[in-house]
Amino acid sequence: MVRQLKVLLVEDDPLCRARLVLALDTQRELTLLADVGSVAEATVLIESDLPDVMVVDIGLPDGSGLDLIRRCKELVPNSLCLVNTVYGDEAHVLAALASGATGYLLKDAPLSDLGEAILSAVDGGAPISPSIASALLTHLQPPRDQTSFDENTHLSPRESEVLDYLARGFSRSEISDTLGISINTVSIYIKNIYRKLEVNSGKKALFEARRQGLLREGL
Amino acid sequence: MVLAKRWLVLIGLLLSFALLVVLILESVRTPGTISGAQRLVQAEFSLHGDKGSWQPVTLPDNWHQRLPGYDGFGWYAFHVLLPEAPKDLWGIYIPQLSMNAELYINGSLTSGGGSMQGAVSRHWNLPLYFQIAPSLLHAGDNEIKIRLRGFSDGNAGLAPVFIGLDKSLFPVYRGRLLHSHELSVGAFSVNLALGLILLVWWRASSDIAFFWFASGSLLSCVYILDSFWVNAMFSHYDWRWITHGTVAWSMCFYYLFMLRMLERRVGWPERILLIYTGVGAILLRLADHVQQLSFALSLHIGGLAMVLHLIGLSCISWLRDGNRLHLWLGVYMAFVAAFGFADWVPMAFHLERNTPFVYYLGPVAFSLAVSLVLLTRFLNALDAERNFARNLRQSLEKQEEKLQEQHRLIADLEREHAVNDERIRIVRELHDGLGGHLMSALSLSEQQQNPISVNIHNALDEFRIIMDSLDAGTNVLTMLGMLRQRIEPSLEEAGISLKWNVKCKPEGMGEGPEASLHVMRIVQESVANAIRHGKAKQIALNMDESGFVIADDGSGFSADEVKRGRGLNNMEWRAKQLGARIDIQSISPGVRVKVEFMPGES
Numbered sequence: 001m002v003r004q005l006k007v008l009l010v011e012d013d014p015l016c017r018a019r020l021v022l023a024l025d026t027q028r029e030l031t032l033l034a035d036v037g038s039v040a041e042a043t044v045l046i047e048s049d050l051p052d053v054m055v056v057d058i059g060l061p062d063g064s065g066l067d068l069i070r071r072c073k074e075l076v077p078n079s080l081c082l083v084n085t086v087y088g089d090e091a092h093v094l095a096a097l098a099s100g101a102t103g104y105l106l107k108d109a110p111l112s113d114l115g116e117a118i119l120s121a122v123d124g125g126a127p128i129s130p131s132i133a134s135a136l137l138t139h140l141q142p143p144r145d146q147t148s149f150d151e152n153t154h155l156s157p158r159e160s161e162v163l164d165y166l167a168r169g170f171s172r173s174e175i176s177d178t179l180g181i182s183i184n185t186v187s188i189y190i191k192n193i194y195r196k197l198e199v200n201s202g203k204k205a206l207f208e209a210r211r212q213g214l215l216r217e218g219l
Numbered sequence: 220m221v222l223a224k225r226w227l228v229l230i231g232l233l234l235s236f237a238l239l240v241v242l243i244l245e246s247v248r249t250p251g252t253i254s255g256a257q258r259l260v261q262a263e264f265s266l267h268g269d270k271g272s273w274q275p276v277t278l279p280d281n282w283h284q285r286l287p288g289y290d291g292f293g294w295y296a297f298h299v300l301l302p303e304a305p306k307d308l309w310g311i312y313i314p315q316l317s318m319n320a321e322l323y324i325n326g327s328l329t330s331g332g333g334s335m336q337g338a339v340s341r342h343w344n345l346p347l348y349f350q351i352a353p354s355l356l357h358a359g360d361n362e363i364k365i366r367l368r369g370f371s372d373g374n375a376g377l378a379p380v381f382i383g384l385d386k387s388l389f390p391v392y393r394g395r396l397l398h399s400h401e402l403s404v405g406a407f408s409v410n411l412a413l414g415l416i417l418l419v420w421w422r423a424s425s426d427i428a429f430f431w432f433a434s435g436s437l438l439s440c441v442y443i444l445d446s447f448w449v450n451a452m453f454s455h456y457d458w459r460w461i462t463h464g465t466v467a468w469s470m471c472f473y474y475l476f477m478l479r480m481l482e483r484r485v486g487w488p489e490r491i492l493l494i495y496t497g498v499g500a501i502l503l504r505l506a507d508h509v510q511q512l513s514f515a516l517s518l519h520i521g522g523l524a525m526v527l528h529l530i531g532l533s534c535i536s537w538l539r540d541g542n543r544l545h546l547w548l549g550v551y552m553a554f555v556a557a558f559g560f561a562d563w564v565p566m567a568f569h570l571e572r573n574t575p576f577v578y579y580l581g582p583v584a585f586s587l588a589v590s591l592v593l594l595t596r597f598l599n600a601l602d603a604e605r606n607f608a609r610n611l612r613q614s615l616e617k618q619e620e621k622l623q624e625q626h627r628l629i630a631d632l633e634r635e636h637a638v639n640d641e642r643i644r645i646v647r648e649l650h651d652g653l654g655g656h657l658m659s660a661l662s663l664s665e666q667q668q669n670p671i672s673v674n675i676h677n678a679l680d681e682f683r684i685i686m687d688s689l690d691a692g693t694n695v696l697t698m699l700g701m702l703r704q705r706i707e708p709s710l711e712e713a714g715i716s717l718k719w720n721v722k723c724k725p726e727g728m729g730e731g732p733e734a735s736l737h738v739m740r741i742v743q744e745s746v747a748n749a750i751r752h753g754k755a756k757q758i759a760l761n762m763d764e765s766g767f768v769i770a771d772d773g774s775g776f777s778a779d780e781v782k783r784g785r786g787l788n789n790m791e792w793r794a795k796q797l798g799a800r801i802d803i804q805s806i807s808p809g810v811r812v813k814v815e816f817m818p819g820e821s
Contacts, residue, residue, distance in 0.1 A: 015659045018666070086679070087654060108657075108658060130703075167697050171719070
């Protein structure tokens with residue numbers, strides 16, 4: 001039996017929303033739970049329907065998509081949240097990742113790619129851009145002092161290596177060839193790195209500050 | 220080998236100094252004959268002059284042997300036969316006597332050396348010279364009488380005297396006086412000055428060693444004073460106690476000083492020495508007049524032993540550690556010992572002596588040596604101080620530079636911060652405004668299946684590249700990575716594969732987003748050319764320390780096209796901005812764009 005994933009779309013621009021709906025249609029495994037344009041509507045849906053996947057725009061008219069991500073992860077820890085962004089830059093995406101998002105989608109990606117991107121994120125292939133990899137390298141850098149190393153928040157040497165390749169624009173398959181590991185292992189590394197970021201963000205005021213500074217005015 | 224060399228140096232030095240001492244002593248020796256003068260050796264002696272009985276004596280005459288314990292006057296009578304009455308000035312020269320004398324010629328008192336009673340004038344170390352008017356002498360037998368004041372100290376007596384022409388005798392007397400008087404005064408002044416300076420030095424340095432040295436020097440002034448202070452205000456025995464006491468104490472203080480200079484463990488030898496000197500001084504005070512000098516001379520054996528001990532320690536230190544300072548001090552201590560010994564021996568054994576006393580030269584030589592050492596040390600310290608000050612100043616300047624650098628850095632950071640804030644504002648505006656509109660336009664055009672959607676896609680890609688380049692925190696490698704991510708979907712769509720080999724940032728490439736943007740634009744332009752003009756199927760980017768190369772397998776272009784192409788001109792301009800050399804070659808197959816950085820030229 002083919003698995004069915006309930007997808008909640010949160011996007012205030014009707015045209016973009018329509019585009020996303022079309023993209024979902026390209027994948028049989030993805031079922032549209034609802035497509036809404038505000039935090040209020042989405043919150044109700046999250047609480048009542050517990051979506052498997054949420055694609056969310058950060059800048060919504062009545063609040064921040066980051067709050068939705070946190071709420072969703074809180075209620076459905078196994079759920080998958082993807083940020084829908086025009087730009088996919090480090091500043092926007094890192095805050096979302098820190099809130100518990102698994103990755104991001106570029107709004108203008110071809111329709112078929114959008115659907116595939118959602119599925120590959122579900123299967124562990126969370127997307128990561130070089131600038132985000134570079135930012136993660138900085139933020140999760142292990143301390144010089146070995147005694148205060150925390151494996152839950154700091155990068156292992158291998159993870160640092162993988163991130164370094166990603167930051168230089170290498171693809172997963174190129175990295176797996178170079179390091180002699182499977183693509184799947186690379187994906188696991190990335191997932192672990194995201195998890196560390198989420199744990200780390202609880203400790204650091206950095207992301208909060210970033211959110212307030214960068215993403216105020218409901219971006 | 221080293222030890223043998225040190226032994227040689229030591230022996231050589233000691234021999235040289237011994238030779239120097241002998242030469243000095245020889246130079247002050249009283250001559251056996253003086254031309255133009257008679258040396259009177261045979262005399263008659265009477266305790267009470269003409270009232271007593273005259274007995275023949277031979278000079279030098281020492282009362283210790285003939286009149287032990289005698290304290291008072293004694294008369295010497297000489298007979299000088301002259302063929303005719305002299306016309307020129309005559310004189311009588313008494314090189315050595317103790318303690319004072321008066322001259323009588325043919326029965327009348329002619330002249331004298333000062334007080335003969337009470338605090339008797341002290342001529343124990345100074346020669347006497349009396350001029351004789353020609354009228355006092357006559358042809359035939361002339362009676363010369365010398366009344367001597369002596370003390371019961373084993374030293375009283377008279378050495379052979381000279382009588383003759385003044386012009387012959389006076390220069391000899393002057394020479395002797397120079398050694399005995401002027402040199403003594405000089406030695407006294409030098410020692411006093413050094414003692415006072417060292418006392419000040421001690422106050423400044425708080426090093427007790429200098430206090431001992433200053434004390435030794437100042438005390439030695441007292442006994443040097445005795446060698447030329449004729450009319451001392453003290454009685455003979457009191458003054459003798461003072462002078463011999465100070466000899467002992469100054470030796471003692473020199474010893475304490477030297478032990479510290481030699482960095483020797485100080486303890487029991489010092490205590491024994493202090494007790495020895497203290498008890499010795501008290502006993503010297505209590506000793507009776509007859510025995511006082513003998514006792515003092517015995518006390519000085521201890522002093523000599525101390526000095527010899529110091530010389531030994533200095534030599535050992537030199538031989539063992541090669542310490543030149545210690546050798547230097549030891550050799551000068553040997554001066555003290557040699558001169559002291561040269562005076563001590565004839566006095567202790569009542570030997571005939573025809574040299575003046577020289578013991579006072581030792582302390583002066585030693586003081587000068589120590590002062591020289593201290594001066595050298597002082598100059599070295601001054602030098603070190605100056606170096607220290609210079610280093611301090613330099614380090615201060617460095618710190619100031621660092622501080623200014625930090626200020627600059629802070630200013631840069633503030634500026635960067637401001638730029639960053641501005642960037643964030645622009646990014647937000649672009650994202651919300653332009654980005655949103657483009658996105659809506661894309662969605663709409665796709666809905667209507669309008670071919671313009673491709674252009675909107677391209678516009679969005681370009682929009683993102685500009686956004687990437689605005690990120691000051693992104694380095695060139697990441698920026699290239701972002702570029703790859705932006706363009707790869709389009710490349711894949713066109714069936715072009717990308718070989719990515721970005722190792723590291725080229726050495727010599729400048730910092731900042733501007734340089735990164737130039738690199739990115741060159742790469743972008745090369746890729747665009749490969750697709751548009753060359754119809755390439757594969758594009759490779761290699762970047763390492765030296766620079767980067769973009770190569771494709773397309774059809775390339777002719778040299779004319781290279782010149783004409785505006786994109787290529789742009790690439791050349793950008794390479795120039797980067798301070799890099801660009802080489803665009805149409806190879807077969809494809810095009811190779813090579814950008815080389817020359818370290819230090821960016």
